[in-house]
Amino acid sequence: MNSSNQAWEHLGELTEEDAMHVLTRLFSMYEEQEKRDPGNKASALFFRNLITALGQTSACNLNRR
Structure with missing residues (x-):
């Protein structure tokens, strides 16, 4: 799996439980x-993007109510 399209396909095929496992594994x-490596740019970017995605999802969920 070497393209974002392939990753999207695989993500779409996951059960909710497996998707949560993938997220947990990436986090770990x-x-x-x-x-x-406390100064690692890739991990800092991952956590920044994760926090952004969490915020956007929370805002979207609030708007639906």
Whole structure:
């Protein structure tokens, strides 16, 4: 799997439980990377993007109510 299209396809095929496992695994991988190298730009970008996505999702959910 080497393209974003392939990743989207695989994500679309996941169950909710498996999607949560993927998110948890990604979080753990970047958390470990950050512990090994506190200044790592990739892990900082991941967490910044994750926080942005969480905020956007929360705002979207609030707007639906």
